[in-house]
Every structure is written in structure tokens, then in C-alpha cells.
Amino acid sequence: MVLASCKSDNATIRIKGSDTEVNLVADISESFYLAYPKLFVSISGGGSGLGIASLINGTADLANSSRRINAQELEIFNKNSILIDSFIFAQDAIAFVVSDQIDINAISLQNLKSILNGNYTNWESLIKVNRPINIYGRQSNSGTYSFIKNKLDIEFSAYAKQMNGNAQILEAIRTDNSGIGYVGAGYLMHGGTKGLKVLSIFSNNINEAVSPLDSKKIEQGLYIFQRPLYQYFRVENYMKIKPFLDFEKTATGKNIIHLSGYYPVDL
Amino acid sequence: MNTIKREFIDRLFKQIFKFTGFITIALLGGIFFMLLYNSISFFLEVKPLDFFTGSQWNPSSISSKFSIVPLAISTGLVAFGSMVIAVPLGILTAAYLSESAPKRLQLFLKPFIEMLAAIPSVAIGFLGIVLLGPALAHIFGIQNGLNALNGSILLALMSLPTIITISEDAINAVPKSHREASLALGATKWETLFKVTIPAALPGLIAAVLLGLGRALGETMTVLMATGNASATPTGFLDSIRTITATIAIEMGEVPYQTTHYFALFAIAAVLFLHTFVINLIGEYFANRLRKFHA
Numbered sequence: 001m002v003l004a005s006c007k008s009d010n011a012t013i014r015i016k017g018s019d020t021e022v023n024l025v026a027d028i029s030e031s032f033y034l035a036y037p038k039l040f041v042s043i044s045g046g047g048s049g050l051g052i053a054s055l056i057n058g059t060a061d062l063a064n065s066s067r068r069i070n071a072q073e074l075e076i077f078n079k080n081s082i083l084i085d086s087f088i089f090a091q092d093a094i095a096f097v098v099s100d101q102i103d104i105n106a107i108s109l110q111n112l113k114s115i116l117n118g119n120y121t122n123w124e125s126l127i128k129v130n131r132p133i134n135i136y137g138r139q140s141n142s143g144t145y146s147f148i149k150n151k152l153d154i155e156f157s158a159y160a161k162q163m164n165g166n167a168q169i170l171e172a173i174r175t176d177n178s179g180i181g182y183v184g185a186g187y188l189m190h191g192g193t194k195g196l197k198v199l200s201i202f203s204n205n206i207n208e209a210v211s212p213l214d215s216k217k218i219e220q221g222l223y224i225f226q227r228p229l230y231q232y233f234r235v236e237n238y239m240k241i242k243p244f245l246d247f248e249k250t251a252t253g254k255n256i257i258h259l260s261g262y263y264p265v266d267l
Numbered sequence: 268m269n270t271i272k273r274e275f276i277d278r279l280f281k282q283i284f285k286f287t288g289f290i291t292i293a294l295l296g297g298i299f300f301m302l303l304y305n306s307i308s309f310f311l312e313v314k315p316l317d318f319f320t321g322s323q324w325n326p327s328s329i330s331s332k333f334s335i336v337p338l339a340i341s342t343g344l345v346a347f348g349s350m351v352i353a354v355p356l357g358i359l360t361a362a363y364l365s366e367s368a369p370k371r372l373q374l375f376l377k378p379f380i381e382m383l384a385a386i387p388s389v390a391i392g393f394l395g396i397v398l399l400g401p402a403l404a405h406i407f408g409i410q411n412g413l414n415a416l417n418g419s420i421l422l423a424l425m426s427l428p429t430i431i432t433i434s435e436d437a438i439n440a441v442p443k444s445h446r447e448a449s450l451a452l453g454a455t456k457w458e459t460l461f462k463v464t465i466p467a468a469l470p471g472l473i474a475a476v477l478l479g480l481g482r483a484l485g486e487t488m489t490v491l492m493a494t495g496n497a498s499a500t501p502t503g504f505l506d507s508i509r510t511i512t513a514t515i516a517i518e519m520g521e522v523p524y525q526t527t528h529y530f531a532l533f534a535i536a537a538v539l540f541l542h543t544f545v546i547n548l549i550g551e552y553f554a555n556r557l558r559k560f561h562a
Contacts (some may be wrong), residue, residue, distance in 0.1 A: 032395065047520070134410050139496065139517045140327055155328045157339075158499035161413060161507050162517065164492060175401055176410045 012040040013241055016068020017051020017064030020092060020143060020184070021229050024260045025064060031256060032247045037236070039243060043150065048143060055084070055232055062241050063232040066092065066143045077144045083235040089248040092261040093185040094144060094225040095212040097170065097198040101177040103127055106200040106209035115180060116148070118157025122176065136169045136181035147227055148182055170196065182225075185212040191251035201225070229262065293525040295463035302540055305533030309333075312527045318534065326327065333531045335538060337500040341415070342539070344501055345490060346483040348419025349426060353483075354476055355361035356423070357430030358465070359360050361475075364431070364440045366460055384428035388488040395421045395493030409505055413495035416504040420487050433478060436473020438464060446545050471557040477550030481543050487512040511539045 017024055022045035029041040052073050069086070077084050096112065098104060104127050113134055114120045123129045138145040139162040142231035149156060165168045166183040173179040174195040188198060200209035203224040210223045218226055233241055247253050254264035292469070310318070313333050321334025360380070364373055400412030401418060441464050449459040489512075495507025496517065515532050522529045 133411070141517055141520045146327075149327075155325065156327070158323065159412075159497050159507070162496035162498075162509070171396070172411055172413070175404065178410045 004211040010100070011038065012042060013062060014054075015043045015062040015064060016046060016054045016060040016233075018048040018066040018143070018229070020066045021064040023092075023259065024090065024229075024262055025238055027260055028248060028253055028256050029244070031252055032244060035247060035252075036243055039230055041244065042112065046162055052232060056080070056082070058111060061233060061237050062244070065145075065230045065232055066227065068230065069232060073145045080121050085235050086239070087231045087233070087245050087248075088228040088265055089231055089245070089253075090229045091218060091226050091265055092229055092258045093212040093218055093223055093263065094148060094227075095185040095188055096180065096182050096201065096225075097188070097196050098199060099173055099177045100178045100195055100197045102131075102197065103129065103197070105197065106202060108202040112201070113152050113154050116152065116156055116160070117154040118159060121159075131178045132193045134176055136163055136176075137161065138163065138182070139164070143170050144182065144184065148225065151225060156260055184261070188213070189261040215258070215263055219265075228261070228265070275420065279488060282560065290493075299540065302533055302537040305524065305530050306537040308525075309527065309534040313405065316556070317494065322500060323511075326518070326522075333527070333534075335511070337498055338509060338511045338514055338535060339538070340486060341501055342512070344504070345415050345418040345422060345494065345508060345510060346416060346480060348504060349422035349483045350480055351418060353430055353479055355424050356483070357427050357475065357479065358472060360427075360466065361431050361438055362460055363432030365435050366464065367456070371476035374502035378425060380428055380431050383424065386425075388486060391421050392447060392489040392492030398415040398495040402488050407505060411495075413493060413507055414505050415494060415501055415508045416508075418490045418494040418508065420505065421493055422483040422486055423496050424484045425486060425489065429482055430475045433475035433554065433557075434468075434472055437468040437475065439558055440471060441467045453533060463554050468551045474550045474553030479548050479549045479553070481550060484539065484543050484546070491516055511535050 015029075022043060026043050029043060029249070030040060032039075048063075048065040048067050050059060051065055052069060054060035055063040056073070058078055068205055069084075082133045096107070102123065104123075107126075111120070111126055114125070116135060116137075120126070123131045123133055132219050135157060137148075137156060137160045140146075143238075145156075161172075163172065164179075166187040169181040169183050170187070185198075188196075198211060198213055200211040201224055202209045203222075210217045212218070212223055212225065214223070217223055248257075300549055304400045317331055318335055320336065321332060322336055323332040323334055324337055324397045364376060368376065369497070395417050396413070399417050403412030403414070404410065404489055405412075445463055445467055446459055449463040450456075456464065488510075489511040490510045494510070497505075497507035498509045501508045501524075515536055518528070519532055523534060
């Protein structure tokens with residue numbers, strides 16, 4: 001839902017950026033509109049990079065970004081002596097999913113690495129099933145792709161299939177009893193987990209495997225593949241966007257975040 | 268209207284038409300120049316030998332690998348497969364339509380075949396994911412059907428209208444006297460078709476195949492959706508592949524501006540462009556001969 005307006009600029013908050021965040025922020029803004037009918041919000045996607053670029057050239061007041069701002073971008077802000085600040089309004093978790101016909105419930109980071117970088121090509125390496133491993137991932141332009149790659153510090157196997165989106169990955173794994181893939185955890189709540197199994201993950205420092213569907217653990221920051229969702233803004237504009245940021249912190253805002261499949265941040 | 272005015276309008280329109288004609292050539296030249304210019308920037312940074320002989324395309328790794336080989340093999344494989352399916356099917360359909368189909372059926376079939384060309388490629392790609400993929404997985408007993416064969420079948424579907432339409436024109440253009448002579452010598456209808464009509468129409472059929480091939484090589488959305496996009500060098504039709512077009516479509520969106528990776532995408536685009544350009548040129552050459560034959 002895009003609530004555009006013809007009112008003066010002061011009464012419109014323009015939000016641009018990450019495609020991951022666009023639906024969530026649109027949902028929040030619909031409720032926001034009920035609470036603050038005088039303040040208009042316009043929202044568009046286009047990717048994290050586009051959002052930050054729009055913040056630089058002044059066509060956005062708030063830039064959604066599923067990654068931290070990078071050094072080059074920061075340099076441009078410094079060069080134009082624009083002060084910026086960020087706000088983490090929610091968290092996203094990436095879940096690893098296999099077919100429910102594979103007898104595995106939890107996996108260690110080390111094994112996950114070996115699967116994704118192509119060292120293990122058969123489930124035999126982990127469980128007593130002789131079946132080739134099929135990796136379903138995102139395309140290399142996806143934020144999720146680079147997040148997993150950087151977090152595990154691996155190169156993906158060249159045999160990994162690159163799918164168009166979360167839906168395609170889940171669809172493929174449902175019919176493939178040898179598949180493993182990764183999707184946004186929020187997507188699983190909407191799409192259902194029929195025929196699928198979400199893997200819990202043993203990270204290095206804790207003995208217990210953590211599931212991405214366990215929102216308590218996510219709030220405590222115990223799941224390894226969780227990432228903050230940022231909103232960047234110019235410090236000079238803070239008063240203009242403050243009502244919206246405040247609204248995201250309210251119980252209503254947190255509830256929307258939770259229902260949309262993301263995790264609220266405890267501040 | 269006086270003569271001077273009329274001549275002025277004539278000249279004006281002549282210039283306007285000339286201008287519009289040259290715009291097309293300028294556009295083609297501009298695109299070619301842009302691809303070439305950026306490719307040169309690429310080859311200043313990566314040795315052409317590595318580009319044409321390497322075995323890996325992995326620009327986002329630390330030691331970036333830019334080799335067109337796996338992508339070119341993928342593109343070639345899927346296009347070859349589509350022609351294996353589409354050429355016999357297309358030419359036989361065209362032969363049936365022009366030689367033995369009743370007039371009524373012909374009028375009924377032709378619009379349907381041409382309508383095949385109007386299906387958006389994204390819709391065909393979708394078909395590949397939800398229908399053809401699972402079916403192939405089931406038939407071949409493999410884990411999933413997102414592979415070169417899937418792409419080949421879909422591309423065959425997409426190049427059929429081109430192949431059928433041009434083949435039919437080619438077969439129709441064979442003078443009636445050829446067939447009459449053959450039949451008069453006692454050849455059956457089928458002997459006439461395979462030994463006289465089709466060989467006589469060969470240049471036109473070659474044009475049909477090449478223009479269909481050009482279509483298959485350049486197609487993006489369908490192969491992007493239906494072939495799995497694994498960048499490993501494929502070893503057969505049941506492997507996932509990643510074509511040149513799909514690679515450009517996937518990576519262009521997020522590539523940092525004017526980096527080696529950015530230029531690399533132009534380089535593979537230039538290679539693809541050169542191939543489709545030459546194939547279409549040869550195809551058009553034969554198609555033009557066919558048109559002259561017609562007149």
C-alpha cells in the first residue's frame with residue numbers, strides 16, 4: 001500500500017530501499033496512518049543500495065536497508081557533510097530447510113559449511129542415507145545470498161542452484177527429498193512448513209541447537225543467522241520522521257513486526 | 268497546390284524517412300560500440316586467454332574468476348537441445364500445413380501457431396517451474412527438473428512459431444511445376460515432399476532454423492526461471508545450467524559500477540551479441556533469397 005500525497009513535503013515521510021523490508025514497513029505505515037492521519041507516508045522498494053542512494057540525493061527521508069551502510073556510501077555522506085544516523089527496528093532470521101523425508105533435525109555450523117561449499121555432496125556424510133545433496137539458494141544479487149556467504153565465510157558450491165525467491169526454494173525442496181535451502185524465517189510462517197523441516201543450528205558457543213522459529217532465542221540474539229533491519233536517516237530530518245520511528249517501537253508496531261514474520265527488537 | 272510546395276513536401280518526407288531509417292542503424296551501431304568499449308576495459312584487466320579457456324565463473328569470490336566457458340557451454344547446450352526438438356517438429360508441421368492440410372484446418376491452425384509467439388516468456392518460464400520441472404523429475408527419476416532439458420523444451424516451444432511460419436513460406440514458394448513433374452514421374456505424395464519439395468525449399472528452411480536459433484540463444488526469462496542457474500559446467504541435459512543471458516540478468520542489478528565484474532558482464536554480452544548477430548545475418552540472407560524467389 002503506497003500512501004502518496006500532494007501535500008507539502010513536511011507532511012510526507014518518503015521511505016525507500018530494501019525489498020526485504022518494504023512489505024513490513026508498508027504494513028506498519030497502514031496502522032501508522034490510523035494513529036497519525038495528518039502525516040503521509042510514501043513507501044517504495046528497489047533494494048538497500050537504492051534506498052541509501054536516495055538518502056544521499058535527498059529523494060528519501062528514511063532509507064530501509066537490510067545491511068549496514070558500507071564504507072563507500074559513508075564516504076559520500078562525509079564528503080557532502082551530511083550527518084546520518086540509523087535505527088534498528090526489527091530483526092530478520094534466515095532458516096535452513098530440508099525435506100521432511102531427511103532424518104536430520106539439527107546441524108552444526110561446520111557441517112553446514114561443508115554442505116554449502118560443496119565438500120559434502122551426499123547426505124551419507126551426515127546421516128545413514130545415500131542420497132546426493134541438492135543445494136537451493138538465492139541468486140547472487142540477493143542480500144540473503146551474501147549474508148549467508150559472509151556469515152559462514154564460504155564460497156557457494158558451483159552446483160548450487162540459484163532460485164528466484166523464497167517461494168521457489170520451498171517449492172523445490174517440498175518435491176526434492178535430497179534438497180537443502182535457505183529462506184527468510186518470516187516466509188515460513190506465511191507459507192507453512194508442510195513437507196518441510198526447519199533445521200536447528202548448533203553454533204560454536206552454545207551447546208544447544210537453536211531454531212529460527214524460536215522468537216525468544218532470536219530476541220536474545222542466540223540464533224546465528226539473524227540480522228538487524230536498519231533504517232537510515234539524516235540527522236537534520238530526525239524530528240520529521242520521529243513519529244514513525246516511535247510508532248515502530250509501540251506495542252502495535254511490534255505486533256505487526258511479529259505477525260509479518262520478523263522479530264521485534266527489545267530496546 | 269503549386270509545384271514548389273509539392274516538391275518541398277516530397278523532399279521533406281524523403282529526409283524524414285531517411286532519418287528514421289538511419290536511427291535504427293545508429294542504434295545498432297551504438298549498442299555494439301558500447302558493448303565493445305566496455306569489453307575492452309574488461310580485457311585490459313583480465314587476460315582474454317583466461318576468459319575463453321578458464322572453467323569457472325565466480326565473480327564474487329575473493330580470487331574472482333571470469334570464464335565464459337561454463338556459461339557458453341550452457342547456452343549452447345540448451346539452444347542445441349531446443350533445435351533438436353523444434354526443427355523436425357517445425358518443418359514437419361509446416362510441410363503438413365502447406366502440402367496436405369485441408370484449407371479449413373489450415374485457416375484454423377495458423378492463427379494458433381502464431382499465437383504461441385504471443386505468450387510472454389515469463390509465463391512459459393512459470394510453466395517450466397510448476398509443470399514441466401516436476402514432470403521431468405518424475406519421468407527421469409531425478410531429484411528435480413530444473414535443468415537444461417527443461418529449458419530446451421520451453422525454448423523449442425518459443426521458437427516453433429518462427430520456424431513454422433518461415434518454413435511454410437519456404438515450402439509454399441517452391442514452384443508448383445516441381446511437384447507436378449515429380450508426381451507425373453510416378454512418385455508418391457510423400458516421396459515428392461521429402462525428395463523434391465523440401466530439398467528445393469532448403470535455403471528457406473535454413474533461414475527458419477537460424478532465426479529460430481537466434482531466438483533461443485537470446486531468450487532470458489524462461490531459462491532464468493526454469494534451468495536452475497548452477498554455474499558449474501554441465502555434463503548433460505539433466506544438469507542445471509546457467510546461460511549467458513541469465514547471468515547478465517541476475518548479476519547486472521547489483522554489480523558495483525565500473526568494476527571488473529561490471530565490465531565482465533559487458534564482455535559476455537558482447538560475445539552473445541556477436542553470435543546472435545552473425546546467426547541472424549545468415550538467417551536474413553537466406554530469408555531474403557526466399558523473398559526474391561517469391562517475387
